[in-house]
Amino acid sequence: MKAIYDLPAPAKLNLFLHITGQRDDGYHLLQSVFMLIDWCDMLHVELRRDGQLSREDLTTELPADDLILRAARALQAFASPGQGAHISVAKHVPAQAGMGGGSSDAATCLLALNRLWGLNLPLSRLAHIGLKLGADVPFFLGGRNAWVEGIGEEITPVTLPSARFAVVKPPEGLDTRLIFSASDLQRATPVAIISGFAADSESLEATNLGNPVFDFGHNDLQPVAQRLCPAVTDAIEWLGAQGLKARMTGSGSSVFAKMPQAPQEAELLEAPEGWQVRQCSNLEVHPLLGWAT
Template sequence: MKALYDLPAPAKLNLFLHITGRRDDGYHLLQSIFMLIDWCDTLHVELRHDGQLTREDLTTELPADDLILRAARALQTHAAPGQGAHIGVEKHVPAQAGMGGGSSDAATCLLALNRLWNLNLPLSQLAQIGLKLGADVPFFLGGHHAWVEGIGEEITPVTLPPARFAVVKPTEGLDTRLIFSADDLERSTPVAIISGFAADSEQLEARNLGNQVFDFGHNDLQPVAQRLCPAVTDAIEWLGAQGLKARMTGSGSSVFAKLLQGPHEAELVEAPAGWQVRQCSNLAVHPLVGWAT
């Protein structure tokens, strides 16, 4: 049976997240740097010849109709009759964490099925399909750390220095819609300029950003999140008590802090029961970069 196994779907961290405005249709305008990290889900995709799309949850039970199956159905409209797939999912990235796990799974699914079904669709076409599934999907398809603007569709690849981070997901999660609908959400942060961080402002692609980017800005969603979910504050304070400066990532309940690198890197103290804590490294590129032209 034709199959593709052990396909990674890495999570991301938002180094900062500024809301700079709101469109007439209600969508928020943002600026952020999305950074790929080595906390990953894993997909296994096997070819079916009966046109069926099925999913097997190998770790955590997922919703019946998640982004993986929605991505597969969207791409199947380009496939030959009878082409289907069975998708096994090892879920490790927590949900409602602000780490893009579902969007990353969808992107890996699109890349895998594009190859398994011999569709050879270009990356630009996969990104158009992905954007209809979720604003973060095109970023994961692109395969590089990125400066992201608009509603998430304006993506400029950037290069970040290697670094390690403590990432903490409290037991509680957060619903993105509750944060973005809050009356007290800051929606008018001044627009930043990417050339302020680029080592070579003449470059349009693959800008080299220095270590200062890890300290830049803030997450406009964090005050609302802390009000809605006190565990976010607990996690920030837990890392702060260990000498680490933490902030929230994305629109979920996870927080992160940059770790000091070197032989004297300290171990984190034991976390409260139910929390997920990992020490993660950022990736140079997505492991499947180049799978679509």
């Protein structure tokens, strides 16, 4: 195998994000549901036999040493001498958006090079490598929508109803570290349980409850983000003016809202200049699910 092309790296939305405490080492304890969506970056990997790692940016210019190259270097420690790779990246998911784009790229890179180099490392080993790169990487490696706890390492797959969402990214981004270090961040939301989330789509359909999973909880990071970045409020209000109930995903600055089921009600107004707006569907599973055992 000399090359693998068209490898998707999907973004995620946090249906809610609760901060339930903080560890002595400073890491925050969270609860969230991570949901995969069809807004994707695309990676291509080609084998190099000189042991070098290189990256080519096909769309947006990325930092010189990003999570993709860091993931490749971490995995290369398990490869045979002389095995390298050239990685081409078509970046579409915006940065500093709370959508996990960089972590998803790293996960897709690990899955792809594990196959390109014939390493056959199990998913558990890849997840161990991924956690050192970022707390969200193991989720993308796991390949399923999930209830996430701890600092992001406790992952329980959940089933979600199919739905469409309006996702809005204003021009401004947000630094996650600024939000988590804020003195006014809520850090004591009561612990929830999966049964309270009620993520079984079959039972929802059977009881005609609609999709209450998409209204569960809140995002504890949102008030701080709105203070630091007024554009988050602008995006929420823009969707609200169209009858959509919006909240922020992750640490922002992107916000999202569930779209109506009727196609004729799904048209959005023209967005302000510089905003990225997409209608996205959630994914049942990651497109590369099963690439590691």
